[in-house]
Amino acid sequence: MTDAGTPLAIALTNCAKTFADGTKALEPLDLAIHAGETVVFLGPSGCGKTTTLRIIAGLEEPDAGGKVLFDGVDVTHLPIEQRNVGMVFQSYALFPNMTVAGNIGYGLKIRKVADAQVKARVSEMLAMMQITKLADRRIDQLSGGQRQRVALARAIAVRPRALLLDEPLTALDAKLRDTLRLEIDSLLRSLGITAIYVTHDQAEAMALGDRIVVMEHGRVAQIGKPREIYQRPATRFVAEFIGTMNRLTGAVKNGVFTCKAGSLAWSEAPANTTEILFRPEDIRVAEGHETTGLQGKVAAAFFLGDRTRLFVEVGEAQPLVIESTARRDFSHGDAVGLAIDPRGLLVL
Amino acid sequence: MRHEVRRLILLLLPAGIVFAAFFLLPMARLFLIGGSGKMGWAAYTAILTDDLYLSSLVSTFAVAAATTAATLVISGISGVFLQRHKFPGNAALVAMLTFPLAFPGVVIGFMVIMLAGRQGLIGQVTQALTGEKLVFAYTIAGLFMGYVYFSIPRTILTVMAAAEKLDPKLEEAARSLGASPWHVLRDVIIPGLKPAFISAGAICFATAVGAFGTAFTLAAKINVLPMVIYTEFTLSANIAMAAALSFVLGIVTWLVLAVARTAAGSSVAAAG
Ligand SMILES: Nc1ncnc2c1ncn2[C@@H]1O[C@H](COP(=O)(O)OP(=O)(O)OP(=O)(O)O)[C@@H](O)[C@H]1O
Numbered sequence A: 001m002t003d004a005g006t007p008l009a010i011a012l013t014n015c016a017k018t019f020a021d022g023t024k025a026l027e028p029l030d031l032a033i034h035a036g037e038t039v040v041f042l043g044p045s046g047c048g049k050t051t052t053l054r055i056i057a058g059l060e061e062p063d064a065g066g067k068v069l070f071d072g073v074d075v076t077h078l079p080i081e082q083r084n085v086g087m088v089f090q091s092y093a094l095f096p097n098m099t100v101a102g103n104i105g106y107g108l109k110i111r112k113v114a115d116a117q118v119k120a121r122v123s124e125m126l127a128m129m130q131i132t133k134l135a136d137r138r139i140d141q142l143s144g145g146q147r148q149r150v151a152l153a154r155a156i157a158v159r160p161r162a163l164l165l166d167e168p169l170t171a172l173d174a175k176l177r178d179t180l181r182l183e184i185d186s187l188l189r190s191l192g193i194t195a196i197y198v199t200h201d202q203a204e205a206m207a208l209g210d211r212i213v214v215m216e217h218g219r220v221a222q223i224g225k226p227r228e229i230y231q232r233p234a235t236r237f238v239a240e241f242i243g244t245m246n247r248l249t250g251a252v253k254n255g256v257f258t259c260k261a262g263s264l265a266w267s268e269a270p271a272n273t274t275e276i277l278f279r280p281e282d283i284r285v286a287e288g289h290e291t292t293g294l295q296g297k298v299a300a301a302f303f304l305g306d307r308t309r310l311f312v313e314v315g316e317a318q319p320l321v322i323e324s325t326a327r328r329d330f331s332h333g334d335a336v337g338l339a340i341d342p343r344g345l346l347v348l
Numbered sequence B: 001m002r003h004e005v006r007r008l009i010l011l012l013l014p015a016g017i018v019f020a021a022f023f024l025l026p027m028a029r030l031f032l033i034g035g036s037g038k039m040g041w042a043a044y045t046a047i048l049t050d051d052l053y054l055s056s057l058v059s060t061f062a063v064a065a066a067t068t069a070a071t072l073v074i075s076g077i078s079g080v081f082l083q084r085h086k087f088p089g090n091a092a093l094v095a096m097l098t099f100p101l102a103f104p105g106v107v108i109g110f111m112v113i114m115l116a117g118r119q120g121l122i123g124q125v126t127q128a129l130t131g132e133k134l135v136f137a138y139t140i141a142g143l144f145m146g147y148v149y150f151s152i153p154r155t156i157l158t159v160m161a162a163a164e165k166l167d168p169k170l171e172e173a174a175r176s177l178g179a180s181p182w183h184v185l186r187d188v189i190i191p192g193l194k195p196a197f198i199s200a201g202a203i204c205f206a207t208a209v210g211a212f213g214t215a216f217t218l219a220a221k222i223n224v225l226p227m228v229i230y231t232e233f234t235l236s237a238n239i240a241m242a243a244a245l246s247f248v249l250g251i252v253t254w255l256v257l258a259v260a261r262t263a264a265g266s267s268v269a270a271a272g
């Protein structure tokens, strides 16, 4: 059996992908994935996440000039069966002609591992995924969550050098998704394996990724830790794709930003700022008789229990979104003063 | 509960009537006629004791089994290939592969003669190469060739339809686990095509058992059941014997198909 100890470092250099029908799925792309980290590919549908993952897996070859390196070794032309990477698909892709145990042990059988060892490893995996009772079930007798557990166990059983997961939870309902996401997270951490996780769900990306690669139209828009991506998005696309962004348009003069809703002192404002961006948690409704430079009118208020989500009209194209924890009622048309924490301001 | 049962009976009624009218009753009648001849019920034992009958029975099912096996192998490979590789002319080729279906058995027999008969292509080529003329059109081998030719089209079409439904992700999953192309074939593609193989194989087998036109055209040395039945019926006017043979032909075919289906079904369940 292959060595499970050292996780794999993966590098893509200059990897573009043009499909046979002329579709340009990826622009030339460079990417370095460190040994043992969990990297999440995040982006809207059709941005090339799956294609990149398939190039790493060995299911697609990059266009001429592109290279895939595993621990510095060129594997660009090595087919997937020789790369020893585990794959988990959205559709599970379990073998219908085998039982749960048969599925999990398949990779070991192919490697001609002795029966006793296969059995031992299969029971280990079954116990790890808490599906020991399902060992002899047929695949069509499993629920979606159970299938995904089997798929994970099958991929891990052979001790792959890296684990590649393409939207593994998308087919499951929200509650199960949360549970399994936690399980996958602790699984990846305990294995210490290099993992690449594709999703278009930003909450999933934030929760799982050591780093997130945000993709847009076959390009990498930004790579960074979840916090960096959220707080310091590199482009407007990233800023708007992840989380909610508020926007005010106006101009800066002498350290004061002025817009239709009023003005805001911001000493570090770049000179020719015409638009500022900030997250809902960086703006709040002024309390009592606190005076603020910005005013707006409540367009809609949704009481969510722990907070109220407000949409405040400030004369811009979009109302501002504010998460208010104030213990008061808001109703349509209320005039409110607004305070923004300058540390959360972004210019892109 | 009672209501359920009544509804079920009602729904099954049309099928039941057709089954009775076109299957059970004729078979029962055939069975009775088989025992009504000069020999009485001994007609049935004669099938097993008489050399001519027994050997024709054996060779009929042997050639049908061989035809089914050869057809499944050839069509399996070409069906998957044609479905996977779209090249210019693919559609035309598939359409062309289908046309033997339109030929009556006589025409197929004639084609076998043109290929493997005394003046046939194979004969001429082998004579030029070895000095011996290879002629097998009028033997069981010729019949086998004709049946395979006739069975390939529908089997290929069935396989292609099934191959289209195979989930490519299954193959990718197997490969990611280290499966070679051969492993993928054995563990993913063939199991995936199994239902298609079973149904196409059953049709192929049953058709080969009963095919008459081809056997009739190639008549010379061939002794298969449909020919024997024909001879008993028309030449010897031994209607009882013909009926007995027909009954046995039907029953054995049914048995073989039922056994094959059960075996295939249980091997699916035991494959884990
Ligand atoms: N085999 C193919 N042939 C042609 N074009 C393809 C092929 N596979 C993908 N594409 C195209 O390449 C682009 C990127 O596809 P990809 O599957 O990588 O997107 P994705 O980011 O995974 O999207 P999703 O979130 O919907 O899965 C898309 O425009 C897609 O239509």
Ligand SMILES: [Mg+2]
Pocket (backbone or CB within 6 Å): A049, A050, A051, A166
């Ligand atoms: Mg995808």
